[in-house]
Amino acid sequence: MIKFNMAPTARKLVNEVMAVKPGERALIVTDSGRSPTITEALAQAVAGAGAELAIVHMSPRLMGGIDPPPHVSAAIHASDVVFLQLSYATFHTDTIRGALAGGTRTLEMWGFEEEMMVVGGANVDHAEMESISLKLTERLTRAKRGRMTTPEGSDISFSLDGREGFALLQTAHGPGEHCACPGGEATICPVRGSASGVLVSPFCIEHKDLGQISAPMRIEVKAGLAVSASGSPEGERFWAILDEAGELAKNVAEFAFGTNGACRKRVTVREAKKAMGTCHMAFGDSQSLAGEVNTPLHVDMIYDRPTVWLDDEMVMKDGNILI
Structure with missing residues (x-):
């Protein structure tokens, strides 16, 4: 039931929060500490918006402020819009600072739990x-x-x-x-x-x-x-x-x-x-x-x-x- 109820929030994140457009290079970055059900809900919403989707699965960091590995950073820099569904924040990293300077727009979703797709701050x-x-x-x-x-x-x-x-x-x-x-x-x-x-x-x-x-x-x-x-x-x-x-x-x-x-x-x-x-x-x-x-x-x-x-x-x- 939670999985079904995630769809409206996923569509809101894709269409209203990030305004994903057809043909854009969209990337979801996730790790083993995060819910694959959230990843799937986001992926379906991104596909529905007509974007070119890629999903990268990386090892979780121990805390905020630690850069992703170089090949993940490269994928972020090559994208138009990035959903950062990770265990900890990446905003305070050279990777994200560089991506933003290059025109990539990013959504930080670190620590996001399944329940948060249904109730709470979102x-x-x-x-x-x-x-x-x-x-x-x-x-x-x-x-x-x-x-x-x-x-x-x-x-x-x-x-x-x-x-x-x-x-x-x-x-x-x-x-x-x-x-x-x-x-x-x-x-x-x-x-x-x-x-x-x-x-x-x-x-x-x-x-x-x-x-x-x-x-x-x-x-x-x-x-x-x-x-x-x-x-x-x-x-x-x-x-x-x-x-x-x-x-x-x-x-x-x-x-x-x-x-x-x-x-x-x-x-x-x-x-x-x-x-x-x-x-x-x-x-x-x-x-x-x-x-x-x-x-x-x-x-x-x-x-x-x-x-x-x-x-x-x-x-x-x-x-x-x-x-």
Whole structure:
């Protein structure tokens, strides 16, 4: 029954979100951690749109920010439209940056589960989500400073002076455009070296070996870098991941608001990251957000019910948007 019910969402993704045209070179990239039923539903919708379809099956990456292998990257670059149905995000990679620069348009569907093709964030009221996302993005762009606190004890501040915010929505119709499903994010790259404070007990972490945390954890940040992570097995594992990846992986790369009112926080990391009432901070690569750091790692830490100030204005209180 779920398979049958996937068809409307698959057609929406192909026809409305990506506006696939007859004769276009369309590519679905998937891996062994993803549902072949979703792949099949997308393939049928792409074929129905009259595109030339290819499907590439690759080995899953361990986390976001790791490039696909070279032959998969080549297929992505050779395509007009690409559906990235993978286990982790590829947006923060040289492969996708190069593809977008070359005119390929891409849809990020990392972590997408079968149920999400039927209920949840993919079925959001797009006009409402876009309005909220653009409003927050404009406010991020105007801000000189940002600060986030959480009920668990996080308190981190960072400079946004001169940075531009980005809205991650749910349409990519023109050459070189990128979107995500579910969409719903207002994001920005803090000024390199400016973040300072503490991040305590994220709701969840975007990494195969982490996910939901089992005990309180604490990340100390100084001069834009994580300097320690402790307090739970996940904290120790997170620090080992950063250490192994090198000093650049400790860079505070991103601050973002979730803006999708249809996403469910307690279903998957994929939906939690976009859910209204959450924010996330990321470590590692920042180039896809106009930052300076290029490293093969980008890990999001999702926080529930945060309070956020931009300059001296409180724009979110306990997860409720105030502007």
